[in-house]
Amino acid sequence: MKILSIDSYLKGQLSLTRVRTDEGDGWGQLAPFHADISTIVLHRQVAPLVLGRDADDLPALNQRVSEETSSMRRDIQPEAEAERLARLRDELGYTAFKLRVGKVCGHDQDEWPGRTEALVPAVRSAVGDGVKLLVDGNSCYTPGRAIEVGRMLEQNGVVHFEEPCPYWELEWTAEVAAALDVDVAGGEQDCELAQWRRMIHMRAVDVVQPDVCYLGGLTRSLAVAEMAAEAGLACVPHSANHSLVTVFALHLMGAIPNAGRYVEFSIEPSGWTEGLFEPGLVCHDGCVAIPDGPGWGVEISEEWLAGAERQSSAVRPTG
Ligand SMILES: [Mg+2]
Incomplete structure (x- = not known):
């Protein structure tokens, strides 16, 4: 079940989310209070890491999001x-x-x-x-x-x-x-x-x-x-x-x-x-x-x- 899109619907303190996959879609919600900030984080930091990924393996997705939001160059010989x-x-x-x-x-x-x-x-x-x-x-x-x-x-x-x-x-x-x-x-x-x-x-x-x-x-x-x-x-x-x-x-x-x-x-x-x-x-x-x-x-x-x-x-x- 591949994640195809993530939409957010921000109004006041609330931000609802809708995740669409190739097999259907579902609703979620970000933590209330200052949800506008969480919405920015969702689209800027979380979405690029989960779009196109398998929605059936949520533990792996959680780990990926936690671990890949920091970076450091190590490409030098x-x-x-x-x-x-x-x-x-x-x-x-x-x-x-x-x-x-x-x-x-x-x-x-x-x-x-x-x-x-x-x-x-x-x-x-x-x-x-x-x-x-x-x-x-x-x-x-x-x-x-x-x-x-x-x-x-x-x-x-x-x-x-x-x-x-x-x-x-x-x-x-x-x-x-x-x-x-x-x-x-x-x-x-x-x-x-x-x-x-x-x-x-x-x-x-x-x-x-x-x-x-x-x-x-x-x-x-x-x-x-x-x-x-x-x-x-x-x-x-x-x-x-x-x-x-x-x-x-x-x-x-x-x-x-x-x-x-x-x-x-x-x-x-x-x-x-x-x-x-x-x-x-x-x-x-x-x-x-x-x-x-x-x-x-x-x-x-x-x-x-x-x-x-x-x-x-x-x-x-x-x-
Ligand atoms: Mg350090």
């Missing part, structure tokens, strides 16, 4: 990655690099067979022993495979193994953290303070990585950093692009006693963040300064604002 990172070390003085290992939500699979085992030694050989290596598994592994990969990472002097297991499997991650010497890191996806409390309490990770935007702001990120500090854990905020999230992460790290050793500073080009604020963030001798002007220390570009779609919510005048 090990030799090319090693050459690129060695060049950046020479040009900008970087003293640490993070690599992508395994496959995003990969169920123990690699992007292609043998990539991870080839990549890590190739980069280590190219950048030398003086450069710290960190890796990100992006929810790839079961505990047994994560521990195997972790041993290989330890042999190559890797100091940080991020999100080795599906991020929602805290017990799996805790098992890996207990078994390995390399620091296990995680938390970029987590937005519930109660989940953070559990993660820290069970020592699922050695390094916490709140994302200031995903988590809901600086105040909640400070709360996570404080919980981590009380447990003796370091905090390295997730800041995977050059939007304001990296500015937020820099200020967060400057404000806490348990900031980790590195700032996550993307080397990948992202046109959608260009010209967003001034002065832009730059790396000198492997370091990025915390912007030191008033407020966030940066000015939002007037040109960028003029090209943005503005919506406004305001208190209505009374009387």
